[in-house]
Each structure stands twice: as C-alpha cells, then as structure tokens.
Amino acid sequence: MNPVSERCPRCGKTCVMESGESLAYCRSCKSLHEPGERGNVDVEIAKFSIVAEGERVYVPFWRYFCSFKVSGNVEHKNIINFLTDENRGRMFVYVPSADIGPKNALELGAYMTAMSPSYSTAVSFGDVKRLLCTKLSSTARREVEYYFLAAETAEGRVADLRDGFSVEPSTEKLVYIPCYRSGDAFRPAV
Amino acid sequence: MECGTPIQFEEFGFSSTCPKCGAAHRLPRDASGVWIATYSYNLDIIQATGAATALICRKLGGARKADFDIIERYPLYLPVWKFTARAQGWFIAKDGRTLPLDIEKHVRVPGYDTSYIGFPEFHEGTHAVISSETCFPSLQVKLKPDVLEQKTEELMQKEVEHATGGSAGRIKYTAEEPVLCLHPAWVMRFRTKNGEHTLVLDGLTGAEINHLDIRLRDEKQLAETVLAVSCGIIAASGVAIGAASGWHGLAVGLIVSGIGLFVAVNALRFILRAEHSRPRAKPGRAGA
Numbered sequence: 001m002n003p004v005s006e007r008c009p010r011c012g013k014t015c016v017m018e019s020g021e022s023l024a025y026c027r028s029c030k031s032l033h034e035p036g037e038r039g040n041v042d043v044e045i046a047k048f049s050i051v052a053e054g055e056r057v058y059v060p061f062w063r064y065f066c067s068f069k070v071s072g073n074v075e076h077k078n079i080i081n082f083l084t085d086e087n088r089g090r091m092f093v094y095v096p097s098a099d100i101g102p103k104n105a106l107e108l109g110a111y112m113t114a115m116s117p118s119y120s121t122a123v124s125f126g127d128v129k130r131l132l133c134t135k136l137s138s139t140a141r142r143e144v145e146y147y148f149l150a151a152e153t154a155e156g157r158v159a160d161l162r163d164g165f166s167v168e169p170s171t172e173k174l175v176y177i178p179c180y181r182s183g184d185a186f187r188p189a190v
Numbered sequence: 191m192e193c194g195t196p197i198q199f200e201e202f203g204f205s206s207t208c209p210k211c212g213a214a215h216r217l218p219r220d221a222s223g224v225w226i227a228t229y230s231y232n233l234d235i236i237q238a239t240g241a242a243t244a245l246i247c248r249k250l251g252g253a254r255k256a257d258f259d260i261i262e263r264y265p266l267y268l269p270v271w272k273f274t275a276r277a278q279g280w281f282i283a284k285d286g287r288t289l290p291l292d293i294e295k296h297v298r299v300p301g302y303d304t305s306y307i308g309f310p311e312f313h314e315g316t317h318a319v320i321s322s323e324t325c326f327p328s329l330q331v332k333l334k335p336d337v338l339e340q341k342t343e344e345l346m347q348k349e350v351e352h353a354t355g356g357s358a359g360r361i362k363y364t365a366e367e368p369v370l371c372l373h374p375a376w377v378m379r380f381r382t383k384n385g386e387h388t389l390v391l392d393g394l395t396g397a398e399i400n401h402l403d404i405r406l407r408d409e410k411q412l413a414e415t416v417l418a419v420s421c422g423i424i425a426a427s428g429v430a431i432g433a434a435s436g437w438h439g440l441a442v443g444l445i446v447s448g449i450g451l452f453v454a455v456n457a458l459r460f461i462l463r464a465e466h467s468r469p470r471a472k473p474g475r476a477g478a
Binding site for chain 1: 199207211212214215217218219279280290292
C-alpha cells in the first residue's frame with residue numbers, strides 16, 4: 001500500500017504540513033486537521049493581555065474539558081476540595097503540545113490547568129510566531145491525568161497519587177496561548 | 191509525491207511532508223485503523239540466494255555448494271510494531287515528596303511468534319523504501335494493537351524502577367503512534383546430508399535473522415580431524431625423540447614427514463575441490 005496524500009476532510013483539497021508538525025493545514029478553507037482523521041480541529045487563539053519582556057510566541061495546548069470521579073475516601077479530600085471549590089467536579093486540563101522541553105511543559109501545563117485563565121480571542125496570529133503542534137490529540141488525551149496531578153499535587157500531596165479517582169476527558173480544543181519567551185523559559189501572557 | 195519529489199518517512203512516524211511543495215502525506219491504514227508501512231525488498235531473489243549460499247557455506251565450515259541444495263526460497267513479510275513507549279506519571283520519593291516521571295523510548299516489537307523465525311536486527315541509517323507491493327505473504331499478527339500498552343509496561347519496567355527506586359505512584363504507560371511495519375525477509379529451505387534446514391534472511395540487509403545452528407557432522411569431517419591429529423602426533427614424536435635421545439636424524443625425519451604429509455594431503459584436497467567446482471559449459475550453449 002502506497003503512502004497517501006492528505007486531503008482536507010471539509011473541502012477535499014490537498015493539504016500542507018510543516019516538517020515536524022502533527023497537523024495538516026488546508027489553504028483553501030483555512031482549517032486544521034489531524035492526518036487520517038475525518039474531522040477538523042477546533043482552534044482558538046488567545047490575545048496577549050500582559051506586557052512583559054521577551055519574545056512573543058504562541059504555544060499550542062490541547063485543552064480538554066474533564067469530569068472527575070472521586071471516591072469519598074478521606075485520603076482524597078484534597079482532590080475533592082480542589083475540584084469542588086468552584087468547578088463542581090469538572091474543569092479544563094491543558095496539555096502542552098509543542099516541543100518546549102519536559103520542564104517547561106510541566107510548568108506551563110500545571111499553571112494553565114491550575115489557573116484556567118479567561119482570555120479574549122483573536123482571529124489570527126498576526127506577526128507573532130507560533131510554535132508547531134507536535135502532539136496528536138489522542139496522545140495528549142492520555143496525558144490529561146499527568147497535568148491534572150501536576151496542578152493538584154503542587155504542594156506534595158502524597159495521598160492524592162493513590163487510586164480512588166479517575167479523569168474522563170471529553171471535548172477537546174487546540175488553544176494557542178500567547179507567551180513571552182526569554183532564554184528557555186516561557187511565561188504565559190494571559 | 192504530488193510534485194514528483196520522493197517523500198521520506200521517519201522510522202517512528204506515520205506522516206511526512208514533501209520537502210519541495212510542503213504537501214502532507216501519511217501512511218495508509220488497514221480496516222482496523224492501524225498505520226501500515228510496507229518496506230520494499232532491497233535484495234532480489236538472485237541476490238538473496240547468493241547471500242544465503244555464502245552464509246550456508248560459512249556455517250558448514252567451508253563446505254561447497256555441492257554439499258547442500260537450496261530446495262525452496264520465498265519472500266515473507268514479518269510484522270513488526272514500531273512505536274514510542276512512554277511512562278508518565280507521579281511517584282512518591284523516599285523523602286516523601288511527589289515527583290514527576292516522564293520517560294520515553296522508541297521500541298520495535300515483533301508482532302509474530304519469533305521462536306522459529308527470529309527477529310531482525312535494526313541498524314541506524316538502513317535505507318528502506320515504502321512499497322506498494324501487497325502480493326507477498328505476511329506472517330500472522332499475534333500481538334494485537336490493544337495489548338501494546340501492556341507490552342509497553344513490560345518494556346519500561348526496568349527504566350521506571352530505576353527512576354523511581356521502586357517507590358509507589360501513579361504511572362501511566364502508553365504506546366504512542368504505533369505503526370505496523372511489514373519487514374521483508376527471505377526464507378531459504380535447504381537440504382544437507384543431515385536433513386532439511388531453514389534459513390531466514392533480512393530482505394533489506396541480507397543478514398541472517400533466525401541464527402541457524404548447523405554443522406556438517408559426517409565422515410569427511412572425521413577423516414580430516416583424524417588426519418590432522420595423526421600428522422601432529424608424528425611431528426610431536428619427532429620433537430620428543432630429538433630432545434630425549436639425541437637421534438637427530440630420526441627426529442628431523444619424523445618432523446618433516448609429519449608436516450609434509452599434512453601439507454601434501456591438504457594440497458591434494460584443494461586441487462581436487464578446484465577441479466570439481468570448475469563451471470562446466472551447458473550443453474545447449476556449447477557451440478555458441
């Protein structure tokens with residue numbers, strides 16, 4: 001079986017893809033999709049709302065709306081508190097999907113998940129550089145628990161690592177979060 | 191491919207970009223949604239037979255082509271899973287802190303039963319071309335995609351234990367972007383005096399896959415061993431007589447005759463073998 005040319009699931013035209021990126025782009029209908037998938041990717045671009053020093057870049061995240069099931073065990077009271085303060089057992093989990101190194105990914109993923117900032121959206125990247133999305137949504141979906149715990153176990157809650165809770169990611173969206181890059185470090189600008 | 195430029199795929203990946211026009215390409219999928227990469231054969235049947243013959247001769251201790259017959263040769267695809275194995279999660283360190291764990295590595299796992307066929311060795315930089323051939327048979331895939339995560343856990347066990355020091359935690363094992371590669375192989379069945387054997391060659395490199403253990407244990411080998419030992423005894427007795435009794439004439443004679451006998455017999459064997467293996471003109475082409 002020969003390799004096949006990737007076509008847009010919406011308009012059927014040939015798509016382009018940057019080397020190393022995991023998403024194909026249709027120039028005709030200006031949409032993104034994952035190779036071999038039948039649907040387009042839902043994309044959101046956040047606006048810069050903070051002024052800081054550093055290079056302005058857009059970092060892609062897969063954002064999942066997640067439901068949590070937690071046993072009533074006393075060991076999980078931290079998770080229960082974490083979840084039920086405002087969000088009643090449901091929250092967004094952000095999974096970084098660019099090659100920014102494991103340390104940056106962990107920090108950014110934990111920050112975005114814990115803070116879940118509100119932001120206004122833009123229709124384009126303007127002249128700001130965007131980092132390539134190198135992770136498929138199916139891969140990122142499996143990392144939801146890791147980034148949730150990164151946000152939740154920041155204070156070293158040993159008990160929270162034990163069994164007794166589960167995460168169910170449902171809807172997903174590719175969100176480009178504006179960041180300031182200085183050296184190897186990234187700082188979210190939302 | 192849209193513009194005619196060859197597309198290169200990474201070994202661990204299912205999509206690629208045309209370096210010239212930027213068009214996106216991906217591997218085909220089977221009915222169950224698994225990415226399939228079928229490699230072309232680098233060795234045709236003549237090259238594979240030549241490689242097999244040389245290998246069998248070497249394995250049989252310098253045997254000639256007349257000592258064995260290749261009775262069957264056919265191409266066969268070996269299904270091999272290639273994916274990124276990942277262990278990710280949190281664990282409780284010995285000092286009580288919670289620490290993250292994120293380890294990944296590229297793995298190649300046989301999708302078939304390797305007990306008889308063996309498993310090919312993979313070398314960086316081996317050139318492989320994605321093929322459109324589907325007419326060659328493939329071994330049945332025994333390792334199904336739904337057990338790859340379980341396989342990942344087995345494969346990552348040592349690394350995780352090393353990283354966590356055996357501490358408890360919540361670790362998730364994933365097999366990322368698995369691709370089922372159909373690796374080309376040649377199966378060569380041949381017959382010696384001791385019976386029939388099967389040699390499996392890598393269709394990309396010509397290397398042996400099943401590491402066949404065969405030796406030619408027949409009367410010829412025994413005769414050669416007896417001859418070598420006899421010559422050695424004659425020469426050694428010459429040395430012993432010369433050293434012990436001082437009969438130098440007899441000693442030199444025995445040493446020379448021992449070495450001479452060994453050289454003469456082997457030279458005769460070499461001449462006879464050369465005569466035997468000289469190619470003969472085929473009857474139909476004799477007058478051409």
